[in-house]
Amino acid sequence: MIAEETLVQDLQHPETRSQAFEVLVDTYKQRLYWHIRRIVLNHDDADDVLQNTFIKVYKNIKGFKGESKLYSWMYRIATNEALTLLKSNAKKLDVGSGELQDRMLGNLKADVYFEGDAIQLKLQKAMATLPEKQKLVFNMKYFEELKYTEISEILETSVGGLKASYHLAVKKIEAYLKEEA
Amino acid sequence: MKDFNNKNPFKTPEGYFEDFSRGLMKRLAEKDTDIPRNEGFIVPDAYFEGIHKDILQKLEAEKTKVIPLHRYKKYYFAAASIAAVALVAFMLNRNLSQEITFEDIANIDIENYFEDNSLDLSTYEIAEVVPVDELEIGDILSKELNEDMILNYLDNNTENFEELNMEYDE
Numbered sequence: 182m183i184a185e186e187t188l189v190q191d192l193q194h195p196e197t198r199s200q201a202f203e204v205l206v207d208t209y210k211q212r213l214y215w216h217i218r219r220i221v222l223n224h225d226d227a228d229d230v231l232q233n234t235f236i237k238v239y240k241n242i243k244g245f246k247g248e249s250k251l252y253s254w255m256y257r258i259a260t261n262e263a264l265t266l267l268k269s270n271a272k273k274l275d276v277g278s279g280e281l282q283d284r285m286l287g288n289l290k291a292d293v294y295f296e297g298d299a300i301q302l303k304l305q306k307a308m309a310t311l312p313e314k315q316k317l318v319f320n321m322k323y324f325e326e327l328k329y330t331e332i333s334e335i336l337e338t339s340v341g342g343l344k345a346s347y348h349l350a351v352k353k354i355e356a357y358l359k360e361e362a
Numbered sequence: 363m364k365d366f367n368n369k370n371p372f373k374t375p376e377g378y379f380e381d382f383s384r385g386l387m388k389r390l391a392e393k394d395t396d397i398p399r400n401e402g403f404i405v406p407d408a409y410f411e412g413i414h415k416d417i418l419q420k421l422e423a424e425k426t427k428v429i430p431l432h433r434y435k436k437y438y439f440a441a442a443s444i445a446a447v448a449l450v451a452f453m454l455n456r457n458l459s460q461e462i463t464f465e466d467i468a469n470i471d472i473e474n475y476f477e478d479n480s481l482d483l484s485t486y487e488i489a490e491v492v493p494v495d496e497l498e499i500g501d502i503l504s505k506e507l508n509e510d511m512i513l514n515y516l517d518n519n520t521e522n523f524e525e526l527n528m529e530y531d532e
Contacts, residue, residue: 206414214410218403228409228416235417236424297402304398324401354397 185251192242213259219320220263222285224294234259253334282309307357319350
């Protein structure tokens with residue numbers, strides 16, 4: 182795999198830019214896609230957000246100073262884009278975030294790109310009960326298997342706070358799954 | 363090795379202690395939660411193969427939408443300066459004493475801001491920015507706190523006692 186610093190330099194150079202961008206997309210497309218999909222739940226929205234994320238990265242890479250790591254910067258953009266999409270969806274439908282979550286879960290049952298059974302649907306319902314931040318932390322730790330230090334850099338939150346969020350999220354999901362069994 | 367069983371009549375199956383560590387490690391490696399690992403999400407066939415092309419197309423489409431403004435640039439400067447002069451004149455004519463202060467912002471506006479801008483801070487995050495060392499408990503509480511009140515609160519609000527004494531491993 183190409184070193185991150187070299188990749189950033191190549192992205193900032195007009196001659197190497199397009200090739201480096203292809204490498205960037207290839208390296209991160211799956212990770213970022215799943216990160217986004219877990220927030221927006223359906224494939225079409227995830228596809229939109231993923232494309233917008235890479236376009237933002239492409240347009241703003243010149244200003245990237247390397248204060249954070251490239252991947253955490255991209256994760257941050259992806260997270261913001263995904264949450265912004267949810268907010269604008271809620272606005273369009275004129276509903277609150279709770280109602281939006283309910284609708285998203287309802288749509289999941291008919292989604293051709295969701296093959297989950299009753300247990301997996303229940304898992305999504307359990308996750309929908311979590312506050313936004315806890316859900317993010319849970320997804321990133323449990324499914325994406327990121328380290329606390331990495332999540333800390335992406336979400337700009339202390340490791341201690343993340344551990345507490347994760348712990349609470351696991352407890353709540355377990356309790357939900359047990360209760361509704 | 364010291365024999366810990368020289369004074370009692372109990373016996374263990376042969377090779378029990380040799381297998382014990384192995385069995386324990388195996389159990390520890392097993393999943394420690396019932397939360398499923400598979401979420402059931404799938405993607406269309408060959409989606410990831412085509413994504414780079416899709417992004418380039420979108421980028422290209424955005425580029426072609428840009429209309430050059432340079433031709434009219436000098437008029438913009440002129441128009442902007444006239445507008446600026448007019449604005450300054452207008453502002454000066456208004457009552458200068460009516461400066462907006464923080465107190466003028468209705469509380470509801472501030473509440474709306476917090477509502478709309480997802481400042482989802484956890485207690486841990488708040489604790490990080492509030493200088494707790496300099497705070498006295500009296501600064502935030504109007505009533506004095508006594509032990510009974512604390513015990514009552516914990517009694518009514520703690521579902522899981524373990525949460526009060528959390529210890530984590532990475």
